[in-house]
Amino acid sequence: xxxxxxxDDLPRSRLLAAALVAIVAALALAPFLFPGAAAxxxxxKICIFIVLVASYDLxxxxxxxxxxxxxxxxxxxxxxxxLGLYSFGATWPVLFVGLLVALVAxxxxxxxxxxxxxxxxxxFFAMITLAVASAFMILATQFSEFTxxxxxxxxxxxxxxxxxxxxxxxxxxxxxxxGRLAAYYLVFASxxxxxxxxxxxxxxxxxxxxxxxxxxxxxxxxxxxxxxxxRTVATLIAAAMAVAAxxxxxxxxxxxxxxxxxxxxxxxxxxxxxxxxxxxxMYGAVIGASLFILAQNYLQRLMGLAAxxxxxxxxxxxxxxxxxxxxxxxxxxxxxxxxxPSGIVGRLRGRK
Amino acid sequence: MSAPAxxxxxxxxxxxxxxxxTLPRVKTDFLPVLLPxxxxxxxxxxxGNASTWVTLTVxxxxxxxxxxxxxxxxxxxxxxxxVLNFGHGAFIAIGAYIALTVLGPLSGWVQADSLxxxxxxxxxxxxxxxxxxxxxxxxFERLIIMPVYGQHLKQILITMGGLIxxxxxxxxIWGGDQKxxxxxxxxxxxxxxxxxxxxxxxxxxxxxxxVVFAVMMLVLNRSKxxxxxxxxxxxxxxxxxxxxxxxxxFVGVFIVGSGxxxxxxxxxxxxxxxxxxxxGGDLMVLVFIVIIVGGLGSVGGCFLGSVLVALLANYTAFxxxxxxxxxxxxxxxxxxxxxxxxxxxxxxx
Numbered sequence: 203x204x205x206x207x208x209x210d211d212l213p214r215s216r217l218l219a220a221a222l223v224a225i226v227a228a229l230a231l232a233p234f235l236f237p238g239a240a241a242x243x244x245x246x247k248i249c250i251f252i253v254l255v256a257s258y259d260l261x262x263x264x265x266x267x268x269x270x271x272x273x274x275x276x277x278x279x280x281x282x283x284x285l286g287l288y289s290f291g292a293t294w295p296v297l298f299v300g301l302l303v304a305l306v307a308x309x310x311x312x313x314x315x316x317x318x319x320x321x322x323x324x325x326f327f328a329m330i331t332l333a334v335a336s337a338f339m340i341l342a343t344q345f346s347e348f349t350x351x352x353x354x355x356x357x358x359x360x361x362x363x364x365x366x367x368x369x370x371x372x373x374x375x376x377x378x379x380x381g382r383l384a385a386y387y388l389v390f391a392s393x394x395x396x397x398x399x400x401x402x403x404x405x406x407x408x409x410x411x412x413x414x415x416x417x418x419x420x421x422x423x424x425x426x427x428x429x430x431x432x433r434t435v436a437t438l439i440a441a442a443m444a445v446a447a448x449x450x451x452x453x454x455x456x457x458x459x460x461x462x463x464x465x466x467x468x469x470x471x472x473x474x475x476x477x478x479x480x481x482x483x484m485y486g487a488v489i490g491a492s493l494f495i496l497a498q499n500y501l502q503r504l505m506g507l508a509a510x511x512x513x514x515x516x517x518x519x520x521x522x523x524x525x526x527x528x529x530x531x532x533x534x535x536x537x538x539x540x541x542x543p544s545g546i547v548g549r550l551r552g553r554k
Numbered sequence: 555m556s557a558p559a560x561x562x563x564x565x566x567x568x569x570x571x572x573x574x575x576t577l578p579r580v581k582t583d584f585l586p587v588l589l590p591x592x593x594x595x596x597x598x599x600x601x602g603n604a605s606t607w608v609t610l611t612v613x614x615x616x617x618x619x620x621x622x623x624x625x626x627x628x629x630x631x632x633x634x635x636x637v638l639n640f641g642h643g644a645f646i647a648i649g650a651y652i653a654l655t656v657l658g659p660l661s662g663w664v665q666a667d668s669l670x671x672x673x674x675x676x677x678x679x680x681x682x683x684x685x686x687x688x689x690x691x692x693x694f695e696r697l698i699i700m701p702v703y704g705q706h707l708k709q710i711l712i713t714m715g716g717l718i719x720x721x722x723x724x725x726x727i728w729g730g731d732q733k734x735x736x737x738x739x740x741x742x743x744x745x746x747x748x749x750x751x752x753x754x755x756x757x758x759x760x761x762x763x764x765v766v767f768a769v770m771m772l773v774l775n776r777s778k779x780x781x782x783x784x785x786x787x788x789x790x791x792x793x794x795x796x797x798x799x800x801x802x803x804f805v806g807v808f809i810v811g812s813g814x815x816x817x818x819x820x821x822x823x824x825x826x827x828x829x830x831x832x833x834g835g836d837l838m839v840l841v842f843i844v845i846i847v848g849g850l851g852s853v854g855g856c857f858l859g860s861v862l863v864a865l866l867a868n869y870t871a872f873x874x875x876x877x878x879x880x881x882x883x884x885x886x887x888x889x890x891x892x893x894x895x896x897x898x899x900x901x902x903x
Contacts, residue, residue, distance in 0.1 A: 268711070321894065325850075333839050333882075333883060334883055337839075341880055520726045525725070528718060532715050532716075532719040535711075536698065539715060
C-alpha cells in the first residue's frame with residue numbers, strides 16, 4: 203500500500219524516512235500543533251513550495267536541464283486564478299476556468315520555449331528561459347490596469363474557503379473550524395497529490411528515459427529515444443505542475459503580485475531548495491523546501507541577534523546583518539554544488 | 555608555429571603560394587549585416603520625425619556598444635572553453651562600483667570644465683575597473699569555474715551561486731543604497747545640430763565600443779594569439795595537441811572578458827547615472843539575447859546582435875514603451891526560426 207503510494211521509490215534511509223514522516227505529520231497537523239496565523243502561513247508556504255521544487259527537480263535533477271522560467275509558470279498559475287477571481291467574482295467555476303486557462307497558457311508557452319531552444323542545444327534553454335521570464339515579469343508589471351502592476355491584486359476566494367465561514371460553532375482543540383482551515387487542508391491535500399504524481403512520473407518508464415538523458419543524451423538518442431521529445435514533454439509537465447502550485451499559492455494568499463510569484467529572488471530560492479535538498483531525488487524537494495522556508499523565517503531573526511551582538515566590530519555586523527542572509531545561502535549553495543551534489547537526501551542515503 | 559619539417563622537405567615558396575590559392579575561400583555572409591540597417595530604415599516612418607529618429611538611433615548605438623562590451627567576453631569564453639558564465643553580470647556591477655570609488659577622490663577632475671581632465675578621470679576609473687574586474691575574473695575562474703569544466707549543469711549552478719555571493723558582497727562593501735554616478739562636466743549635455751540633439755556621452759560610448767571592436771577584430775584576425783583563440787574556438791583539443799597551452803589562453807581570455815564587462819559596467823552606470831548592486835541584471839538579459847542571436851562563440855555575430863537588440867529596444871521603447879523587452883524576445887524567436895544557431899553559427903557548436 204505504502205509502496206504503491208510512493209511508486210516503490212522508498213526513502214531508503216532510516217533517518218530520511220524519520221525526517222519525512224516528521225515533516226508530513228507536522229504539515230498535516232500544523233493548524234492544531236502550531237496555532238497562530240504566522241505558523242500556519244509558513245506551513246502552507248512549505249506545502250506550495252514542495253510542489254514547486256518537486257516540479258523543478260523533474261527538470262534539473264531528473265532531466266538535467268536548467269530553466270530560469272519556473273517562477274514564470276508559478277506566476278501564470280497565480281495570476282490565472284487570481285485575476286479570474288478578481289474580475290469575475292469569487293465562485294468555484296471561475297476558479298476552475300482560471301486554472302484551466304493558466305494551464306493552457308503555461309503549457310503553450312513552455313512548448314514554444316522548448317521547441318525553440320531544446321531543438322538546438324540544451325544550454326540555450328537556460329539563457330532563453332532567463333530572458334523570457336524577465337520579459338514576462340516586465341509585461342506583468344507594465345499592464346497594470348489588468349494585472350495590478352507592482353501592487354498586484356487582492357481578491358476574494360470562494361465562500362467555502364473564507365475565514366468568516368464557520369463549520370462548527372465551538373473550536374476543536376482550541377482551533378476554529380472555519381474556511382481558513384478548509385483552505386489549508388485544500389492546499390495540503392493538493393500538494394500531497396501533486397507530489398505523489400511527480401513521484402509516479404519520475405519512477406515510470408518515462409522518468410527512467412529522462413534520467414538516461416541526464417546521464418548521457420547521445421546514448422539515449424542512440425538507443426532510440428527522441429531526446430528532444432522527452433526533454434520537451436518534461437518541461438511541459440514541470441510547467442503544468444508549477445502552474446498548479448501558483449494557483450494554490452493564489453488561493454492561500456488571496457493575493458497575487460510580482461514579488462510573491464514572479465520575482466527572480468523566488469527563482470533563486472527554488473534553486474537553493476533543490477540543490478540543498480538533493481537534485482534528482484523527489485524527497486529532496488520536501489526536505490529542501492521545509493528547511494529553507496523554516497530557515498528563511500527563523501534564521502533571519504537569529505542573524506539579527508548576532509549582528510546586534512557584534513555591533514562594535516568592524517565589517518562583521520554587515521556580514522551577519524539579516525538582509526545578508528542570501529550571502530550565506532549563496533556560499534552554502536556553491537559549497538553544496540561542489541561537495542554535496544546529491545544534497546541532504548543523497549548524503550543520508552549514502553550513509554545507510 | 556613550430557615547423558617540424560626539415561628545410562629540404564618544405565616546399566619551395568612558389569609551390570606554397572599555389573597551395574594557398576587552391577584553398578576554398580571562406581564565404582562571406584553579409585545577409586545579417588543588412589538586418590540592423592533594414593530595422594533602422596523601417597523604424598524611420600514609424601517614428602515619423604527625422605530628428606527624433608537620429609537621437610534614438612544614436613542612443614541605441616551607444617547602448618549597443620555597452621551591450622557588446624559585456625557580451626563579447628562572454629561569447630568568447632563560451633566559444634573557447636564551452637563555459638557559460640551566468641556570473642558575468644557580477645563584473646558589470648563590480649566594475650561600476652570600483653569606478654565610483656576611484657571617481658570619489660578625483661571629484662576635482664570630474665567637476666572641472668575641461669574635457670582633458672574629465673576624460674583622464676574617467677580613463678583612470680575605467681582602467682581601475684578593468685584591472686579590478688580582470689583580477690576578480692581570474693579568481694572567479696580559479697575558484698568557481700575550474701572544478702566544473704565540461705559539466706554544463708554544474709557550471710550554470712555554480713556561476714549563479716557566484717553571482718549571488720558577489721552581489722551580496724557588493725552590499726557588504728559599498729552598502730545597498732542607490733548611488734548617484736555623476737557624468738563629468740564636459741560630457742554632460744548634447745551637441746545640437748538644427749533640431750537634432752546628440753548627447754555627448756552617447757557619442758563617447760559609441761567611440762569606445764567601436765575602438766574595442768576594431769582592436770578585438772585586429773587581434774583576433776591579425777595576430778598569433780588571435781589565430782590560436784580562433785583555432786581554439788573551432789577545436790580546442792587540436793590546438794592543445796599542437797603543443798599550445800589552451801588553458802593559459804583560456805584564462806587570458808577570461809580575464810580580458812571580465813575586464814571588458816567591468817568597462818561595460820562603468821559605461822552603463824554613467825549612462826544611467828545611478829548605480830545599484832542589481833545594475834548587471836537588466837543588462838545581462840539583453841546580453842544573453844545578444845549572444846543567442848549572434849551565435850554562441852561568434853564575436854562578429856555578437857557585435858551585430860548588440861546593435862540589432864539595442865536598436866529594437868530603443869525604437870520600441872519610444873513607440874510602445876510597455877513591450878520594449880518583449881519585442882527583443884520576439885526578435886530572438888524570429889532569428890532562431892531563420893537561423894537556429896544564431897546569425898553567425900560557429901562551426902562544431
